[in-house]
Amino acid sequence: MAQIEYKNITKDYDVDDRVLDNVSFKVEKGEFVFLVGPSGAGKTTLIKLLIREELPTEGEIWFEGLGAVEDAEAVESIASDVETVSSLVNIFDLPHDRLPELRRRIGVVFQDFKVLNSKNVFENVAVALEVAGATLNEIKNIVPNVLGLVGLSDKAEHFPKQLSGGEIQRLSIARALAHEPEILVADEPTGMIDRKATDDVLQVLERINSLGTTIIMATHDYKIVDKMKKRVLRLEKGKLTSDKKEGKYDE
Amino acid sequence: MMNSTLIKHLDSLKTLYSREKFLVLSNIAVMTVTFVILGFFFGTAVGMQTAIKSLEEQAQVTLFFEDKYPESEILALKSRFEADERILNVRYISKEQAFQIFTDINKDEPILLEAVSKDILPASLEIRAQRLSDLSSLATEFESLEGVEEVKFFRDVIERFRYWANVIYIVGGGLVLIFLGLSFAIVMSTLRVTIDSKGDEIEIMKLVGATDDYVKGPLLFQGLFFGLVSATIASVVLLIFFTSIKFLGLFGATSTVFILPGVRVLSWIFLIILVVLLLIFGGLLGYLGSQTAIKKYLKY
Numbered sequence: 174m175a176q177i178e179y180k181n182i183t184k185d186y187d188v189d190d191r192v193l194d195n196v197s198f199k200v201e202k203g204e205f206v207f208l209v210g211p212s213g214a215g216k217t218t219l220i221k222l223l224i225r226e227e228l229p230t231e232g233e234i235w236f237e238g239l240g241a242v243e244d245a246e247a248v249e250s251i252a253s254d255v256e257t258v259s260s261l262v263n264i265f266d267l268p269h270d271r272l273p274e275l276r277r278r279i280g281v282v283f284q285d286f287k288v289l290n291s292k293n294v295f296e297n298v299a300v301a302l303e304v305a306g307a308t309l310n311e312i313k314n315i316v317p318n319v320l321g322l323v324g325l326s327d328k329a330e331h332f333p334k335q336l337s338g339g340e341i342q343r344l345s346i347a348r349a350l351a352h353e354p355e356i357l358v359a360d361e362p363t364g365m366i367d368r369k370a371t372d373d374v375l376q377v378l379e380r381i382n383s384l385g386t387t388i389i390m391a392t393h394d395y396k397i398v399d400k401m402k403k404r405v406l407r408l409e410k411g412k413l414t415s416d417k418k419e420g421k422y423d424e
Numbered sequence: 425m426m427n428s429t430l431i432k433h434l435d436s437l438k439t440l441y442s443r444e445k446f447l448v449l450s451n452i453a454v455m456t457v458t459f460v461i462l463g464f465f466f467g468t469a470v471g472m473q474t475a476i477k478s479l480e481e482q483a484q485v486t487l488f489f490e491d492k493y494p495e496s497e498i499l500a501l502k503s504r505f506e507a508d509e510r511i512l513n514v515r516y517i518s519k520e521q522a523f524q525i526f527t528d529i530n531k532d533e534p535i536l537l538e539a540v541s542k543d544i545l546p547a548s549l550e551i552r553a554q555r556l557s558d559l560s561s562l563a564t565e566f567e568s569l570e571g572v573e574e575v576k577f578f579r580d581v582i583e584r585f586r587y588w589a590n591v592i593y594i595v596g597g598g599l600v601l602i603f604l605g606l607s608f609a610i611v612m613s614t615l616r617v618t619i620d621s622k623g624d625e626i627e628i629m630k631l632v633g634a635t636d637d638y639v640k641g642p643l644l645f646q647g648l649f650f651g652l653v654s655a656t657i658a659s660v661v662l663l664i665f666f667t668s669i670k671f672l673g674l675f676g677a678t679s680t681v682f683i684l685p686g687v688r689v690l691s692w693i694f695l696i697i698l699v700v701l702l703l704i705f706g707g708l709l710g711y712l713g714s715q716t717a718i719k720k721y722l723k724y
Binding site for chain 1: 443630638
């Protein structure tokens with residue numbers, strides 16, 4: 174069953190500024206998918222739409238396992254190959270008060286990090302757990318583990334302004350992983366870190382992917398894409414130009 | 425559950441204070457000044473009404489009786505007047521008392537005192553009305569009474585009192601309402617500065633799955649806390665101010681309340697009411713101010 178389905182997504186930021194043009198694809202549960210393409214191709218917008226930070230001009234994104242939306246019409250045009258119709262929801266039909274439910278199931282490593290500057294490293298990671306309803310004890314146990322995973326154990330008391338660009342990026346990854354989301358979406362997660370740190374991050378991503386977490390990663394780094402041999406979706410000028418099973422960056 | 429939420433909110437306030445001391449203190453300072461001005465204004469409005477009430481009460485009609493009119497008849501009239509709903513109180517001044525008053529007033533004028541004997545001064549009834557507006561018609565009624573030699577009634581003064589009393593009720597009430605609105609705007613803008621400084625954080629928290637209540641909770645608590653602390657400080661300042669005025673004899677023993685003519689309480693009760701009102705108003709203003717200021721960040 175498709176865990177996520179983008180259906181005919183079009184996004185115009187302005188009358189003559191179309192960033193996504195009729196994009197459709199599905200992502201299966203447990204898949205590892207690279208989103209590649211030049212800057213401005215629409216990768217980040219695709220990610221923003223998935224957590225409903227943006228709304229599309231046209232199209233739908235169906236998400237598995239959120240439970241039915243009150244409005245029965247919302248499930249009317251579901252893809253025919255879907256087995257459990259009632260567990261699929263078009264995220265743009267979700268009422269405002271159910272957005273947290275969607276977002277807690279997706280861990281996002283934002284391109285601009287979006288770390289909380291007034292909170293220290295520990296607190297930044299704890300926020301993701303707190304909003305998911307974790308107890309204080311759970312937070313005290315989980316946060317050190319996750320910080321250890323991204324190599325920030327000794328920086329727990331530091332504030333973002335005291336961290337390097339790479340460390341902030343790792344903090345952003347730690348926060349996205351902390352509540353063990355079903356889907357991890359990473360927008361250029363290795364853009365500011367060195368090769369060694371990149372390998373470490375990829376190892377972490379591969380490990381959690383092997384445990385069943387779906388990974389969607391937007392990247393410019395052709396070396397990673399070519400080395401990992403995962404599914405590659407290529408976007409150019411807002412259009413999906415290729416979708417390869419074990420693809421390479423330039424295919 | 426309630427306790428842990430409270431502890432969490434207090435913790436986040438402590439953290440906010442340790443990291444952004446200036447912002448917290450300036451918030452409280454601005455809100456305190458606003459509440460002091462509001463309380464001062466309210467207190468002054470009440471004080472002015474007390475003064476007017478007191479002047480109103482001093483306004484009276486005096487009936488002077490003919491020399492030969494028997495005292496028993498005057499006292500019968502007094503009883504009749506006391507039963508009249510329009511009349512607040514009646515005071516009988518006998519010839520002896522009138523002479524005593526005259527002597528007291530003119531004790532430094534021996535020549536004048538020698539020229540006046542107690543038989544010259546008439547007995548009188550001093551009558552105060554429940555409502556200022558009834559004085560005029562009462563005065564007219566009294567003029568036709570048997571034995572009444574003269575009715576003394578300062579018509580112009582009473583009319584002017586009435587006019588100014590109305591002006592102060594209306595203008596004072598309006599100004600208090602306007603200042604309440606202004607206070608809300610000031611408090612909301614002040615809290616908005618703190619919330620705006622956290623705007624990015626609120627958006628981020630929403631993007632990682634925080635509910636509106638999770639985001640709002642600490643900020644509403646913060647607004648409530650700032651409001652209560654500021655109102656408490658303002659209350660202390662006002663208590664000191666109004667108590668000093670009272671000791672200086674500028675504040676009457678009683679006060680009218682809420683611009684309601686006729687409702688009177690002791691001034692210390694007024695001060696307690698003022699403090700309770702300020703605390704309720706401060707807390708409410710802080711809470712609602714935060715809620716309004718945070719609204720724009722909840723659309724994510």
